[in-house]
Amino acid sequence: MALLTPDDLRDINKQLQEADSIVRRVTGLDIKGICKTLYGTSPNSEKIGIVPVTAGNGIIKNFSASLHAITQYFGFDSFVTDMSDVSGYYEAVRSGADIILMADDHTFLAHNLKNGKIANNQPSTGIIYAEIASRNQKTDSKDVLVVGLGKVGFPGAVHLVHKGFRVYGYDTDKTLLKRAVSSLGIIPFDIESPKRFSTIFEATPCANTIPETLLSENCVLSTPGIPCAISEELRLKYNVQLVMEPLGIGTASMLYSVL
Numbered sequence: 001m002a003l004l005t006p007d008d009l010r011d012i013n014k015q016l017q018e019a020d021s022i023v024r025r026v027t028g029l030d031i032k033g034i035c036k037t038l039y040g041t042s043p044n045s046e047k048i049g050i051v052p053v054t055a056g057n058g059i060i061k062n063f064s065a066s067l068h069a070i071t072q073y074f075g076f077d078s079f080v081t082d083m084s085d086v087s088g089y090y091e092a093v094r095s096g097a098d099i100i101l102m103a104d105d106h107t108f109l110a111h112n113l114k115n116g117k118i119a120n121n122q123p124s125t126g127i128i129y130a131e132i133a134s135r136n137q138k139t140d141s142k143d144v145l146v147v148g149l150g151k152v153g154f155p156g157a158v159h160l161v162h163k164g165f166r167v168y169g170y171d172t173d174k175t176l177l178k179r180a181v182s183s184l185g186i187i188p189f190d191i192e193s194p195k196r197f198s199t200i201f202e203a204t205p206c207a208n209t210i211p212e213t214l215l216s217e218n219c220v221l222s223t224p225g226i227p228c229a230i231s232e233e234l235r236l237k238y239n240v241q242l243v244m245e246p247l248g249i250g251t252a253s254m255l256y257s258v259l
């Protein structure tokens with residue numbers, strides 16, 4: 001898995017505020033509104049315990065602090081434990097946490113200790129970015145391009161199919177593309193073909209995965225992928241409505257899904 005870097009998380013509050021205003025412009029709802037609609041849930045004073053985890057590549061500088069800022073941005077009462085790992089988990093529970101947030105190099109989870117619900121960041125992220133793409137107010141087309149059909153992209157493609165969109169899918173991994181075509185009935189897309197889209201959902205760990213030939217004026221590109229799927233030059237040239245943020249939107253999706 002591509003791991004976050006401290007630089008990805010720089011000015012996380014500013015990144016989240018900017019992403020929220022673009023989500024509002026694109027969908028008419030803010031991120032909270034998207035989560036409420038998606039899961040039918042609302043916060044009810046849940047207390048969130050954030051537990052740093054030293055496993056694998058270890059602590060990512062600012063990861064826990066970013067989660068603290070993100071949970072507070074969405075109105076939750078949250079704290080970061082002093083201890084890490086098992087001791088930190090124990091500290092969180094003893095301090096009255098209702099929901100645990102913690103991540104190693106493979107799994108980032110939200111676990112609601114009160115109702116038993118548990119969420120994984122990858123599908124939760126795919127679903128919310130796909131939902132944002134599906135609410136593009138500037139088009140009535142039901143066509144959507146999905147680039148990247150992995151642990152984030154595939155759940156997002158499932159969500160778009162369930163919402164009745166005509167999903168064109170592309171992945172450099174032909175096995176994953178075949179899996180998505182056979183299991184979801186999506187349309188395999190040739191990245192070289194010059195079909196322009198008003199709505200694109202991208203979830204890859206590569207830069208510049210969306211060629212200019214696929215962009216239309218004012219199109220929406222909803223992408224959790226790091227680094228960005230298009231250049232700044234193309235974003236400006238086509239006035240692309242870019243919904244992209246490194247941690248907060250996916251975390252909000254996890255939290256609302258376990259309320």
Ligand SMILES: NC(=O)C1=CN([C@@H]2O[C@H](COP(=O)(O)OP(=O)(O)OC[C@H]3O[C@@H](n4cnc5c(N)ncnc54)[C@H](O)[C@@H]3O)[C@@H](O)[C@H]2O)C=CC1
Binds near residue numbers: 148224248250
């Ligand atoms: N912003 C956020 O909140 C989050 C961001 N991410 C990021 O999302 C991205 C995807 O994560 P995962 O789905 O877990 O990774 P993954 O490795 O499971 O899936 C990525 C997929 O992209 C495909 N791919 C790679 N290069 C491609 C290209 N040029 N064109 C088309 N497909 C290509 C791969 O074959 C793979 O199937 C990563 O950059 C990850 O860091 C992940 C979770 C949350």
Ligand SMILES: NCCC[C@@H](N)C(=O)NCCCC[C@H](N)C(=O)O
Binds near residue numbers: 001052061104121250
């Ligand atoms: N963008 C959300 C998905 C994050 C994921 N790509 C990642 O970097 N996971 C590793 C997190 C490791 C955190 C670390 N164990 C800590 O607790 O500081």
